[in-house]
Amino acid sequence: MKKKIIYSITLTCMMLGACSDDFTDIAPTGALSDAALQNATGVDLKLTAAYSAMDGERISRQGEGVAAGGDNWWTDVVSDDAHRGSTDSDNTALFQVETLDWQTGNSWFLGRWSALYGGVNACNAVLDLINQVEDGDFTQQRGEALFLRAYYNFELQKFFGNVPFISVENLVNLEFNQPNPGPIWTQIEADLQEAINSLNSDVVNGRANSWVAKAFLGKAYLYQEKWNEAFPLLNEVASTSPYALNPEYVSNFNFAGENSLESMFAIQFVSDDGRSFNGNGAGTLNFPGGGPLGTCCGFYQPTQDLVNAYQTGTDGLPLLDTFADTDVNSDYGINSTDPFTPHTGPLDPRIDYTISRRGIDYNGFGPNPGKEWIRAGFTDVSGPYLPKKNIYQADEVDANRGTGGWGSDWSGINYNVMRFADVLLMAAEAAIEKTDTDLPLALSYVNQVRNRAKNMTYIQNEAGDAPAANYQIEAYGTFPTIDFARKAVRFERRLEFGMEGHRLFDLRRWDIATEVINTYIANEAEDINQSDYSRFGTYVEKFDLFPIPINAIDQSGGILTQNPGY
Template identity: 50%
Template sequence: MKKIVIGFSLIFLATSCDKEFTEVSPKGVIDAPSLATKEGVDLLLIGAYSMLDQQRTNITNDYYSTGDKFWYDIMSDDAHKGGDNGDLAPLFQLANHNYETNNPFIFDEWKGLYAGVNRANGVIAQAALVEGVDLTPQIAEARFLRAHFNFNLTRSWRNVPYIAPEDLNDPNKPNEGPLWPQIEEDFQFAIANLPPTQSQSGRANQWSAKAYLGKVYLYERKYAEAATLLQDVINNGPYALLKEFTDNFGEAGEAKSESVFAIQFQNDGGQSFNGNRSFLKPLAGGPLGTCCGFYQPTQDLVNAYQTDGAGLPLLDTYNQTDVKNDQGLPSFQADGVTPTPFTVHAGPLDPRLDFTVGRRDIDWNGFGRFVGAAWNRVQANGGPYATKKFQYTAKDIAAQRGKFGQFERPGIHYQIIRYADVLLMAAEALVESNGSLPTALNYVNQVRSRAKNSTYVATLPGINPTNYQIELYPNFPDVDFARKAVRMERRLELATEGHRWFDLSRYGADYYVTTINTFFKNEARTIKGLENLVSPAMPKHVVLPIPLSAIDLSNNVLKQNPEWQ
């Protein structure tokens, strides 16, 4: 076992570590006696936390494996790939639902998550070798992290192998089903053995473990158990909504009351190995103007922010009329300076649209008016919009910007779970378990109230004002209405945060297929020729295929998911 742990330590010591308590830069080689101490286990634990970003090497950018789940959104109705269609073509295949079992994004995601499992197992294995010291808290943190990685494996692939610490010598295990029992057990151990709070931000605690286990129960459709646990977090935990919606996606909200568990990226200067190295979202022009202009919000998502005369979402009809866009309209007139005239959409809109999506003539994160096509890499492919969440803002770019060559490596934290998500998960659990609809209504309205009372995106001089109109639901008349309202609220609140594909998948194959195929049809109004690029969504698309390379490397011990055989 010592030999295994030493090898494991060399892997983690080749990488830098994350912010706050992980803010160290270990160098060199640590021998077995040094690891067989509390300090050695703590170092290994830092290495396990550092795998939250799923980056296995410091040699290059690994766009394929990403802790922020951005490319999963591209498989949903929330985001286009953007850029040239041939640039990262495997990502384009994922967006268009014509990917196969050999897609490199899928294989690298698999490898990144299992690298995290291995690091967590390394902590647990090494802790067992240390005598005379109670390392239960460290083991609890490692089991929390292992549960996180196994949860992401299970919700992506369903049938995955379970790798225990004793399997480090022989990790070639069959994939016999979802890992829900093991995930539950790890989070329950974390709840029982972690403190309610940690002195160092970024570390898992008892409340983040409860919130995460509640999320697991939701995926398992154990709605009553989810409701009980999530309401405990709401009623007794330390979390609260931030006053300003946008603070969740910049420096002002890092390690604050709404952050339940996050990847704590850091701008550490130089090559910025502690930044988000899978980050391909920056504008292709304008205030950043580097690489790569990917991850563009869809017209479908923008349309979802339309409201009715009462300030409520158009649950069934939002796609009947498009929010006005500037697709195909040049940014500037012939002189290259004078903006091409454009009038923004006049209908009522949820203000979260302009917290989430960059659109023509509305301020983009404090850098001034979004000018349209000149800031889109290839508007014809990705549409007229740009993402805004987890992007630099003018007020904190100096502190958060990290670069390596042409690539951005920002230090902006990525929120894996934030308190608004907890409220909406609790609302969903109540609705689906025939629980209290008034309580579910209250949770949804807390989220909507914060959006209503946040400081709206400023209207710029000479631009027609946007008609923001958002109000609270007066009631949930029945379960069917409540279900629609909760699902829509999740989309509006959590858009472009890496949740949408997973939500569509867990709602069921029929829901997924209908939603994605309707999206393809409607989106072709904006992206001309889209219907010729996409393949119809099918029930198999609610689960990823086991990577062909993983099956080959296992000598066929791993078996392909039935949907993909």
């Protein structure tokens, strides 16, 4: 189901007579009355609106609009995966997010907060309407609404930690001003469990089903380190669901692979050849600031640290402990007209489907020439790389490119909120951490992901007669210890999901964000030749949660309380 935005609804009856005493009882033109919605059509319309809220663009009314999107790209700039990109002076609020200068009034925090609560309210509206409709079986629709409410609340939970739970009763009684005494995991688990019981198992594009609900409940348990509860759910989905890995990794990021069997739950974007704004509006900043696309604005640039993580040994395995000791050759500080020596060491082939480097084909648009496609200058902190997963392929421009104001692009590429590779690696993680550890099963799941990367089509050189780089990747032979297995699974998540908006939340839930991010800041300062990195703060424990937006606290009249440390 492609995301649909309802722009207007035409009434079947129009007011035709002169004014009378009861003219105020007539529904306004362009709107449907509550009574007109109390049927199956009304439920479907409101459920469509609840799905549409996933992109954040149509539902957010406060804060930074591009922060509202469900791909969470801007959270990567806090992690070791991405820089904010562009020039340091462009969008000060996001520069403050990247450099750990966090203010409770920052518009990026408010943008995501308001979008997610808009989604919660849209779900509650569906559930309230179902309660009012007397005829019909709405078990499936109720399950979808409960799943979506759990999804929005899950996002709120992982962003802000201590958030209010808004129920249907709160909606009906207009009691939105609820306290935030602590985590809402119990309510999220309850919604997901009821969704599992209500949903069928049919795979329908863009819709939730019982398999997806099980995977998300397993993920909710995983985030709480309830390994024994998470494992059976994730293992069931990994081993018996109809989902599977795509043979080609790139199929997760192009038009041809949309809603494939690896795509378990995705935000449904469409470009409509530029005729509408149903594309990824939250990603409009993240196109090259130069080059053949004629786009804007050079945000969301991969880090040298992420590039280095794709190095492999001669055995084709990741350099788990030493990847940061040496750098993949970078053209930082080198103009496109100047010579550059590409990296010749062994690399995981996923690097060049995730990150655009000089000399390597850029999604069919030809080799990246380097600096002339990079908006940032050599004195900015953003480095020389471009993202690739969010950019359409050259042969899919008509299907996936939509244009907006000021020359912006609204990509029609779906964003996979969860894909099957995620389930495999979460199941592997739970297999390692549960009471009766199962390292062989964890190894099997990790190697499914690695073997897909090994056997996929590699990016070719400009002549098309050889791989574009020295790609070497192999499966693990064994997980000799729990510590090794844990490290391998965590590293695999970074390689597989680089630049997909997951990294910061993984670091936080593993309780290693402080160590990893501070080490990264120090290393990156050297890698991109920044002699003065004092603009970056130090990552401390309070940054494991984003601050509750001060606007929300003020509007609550003090009922909401701030997260610790802010």
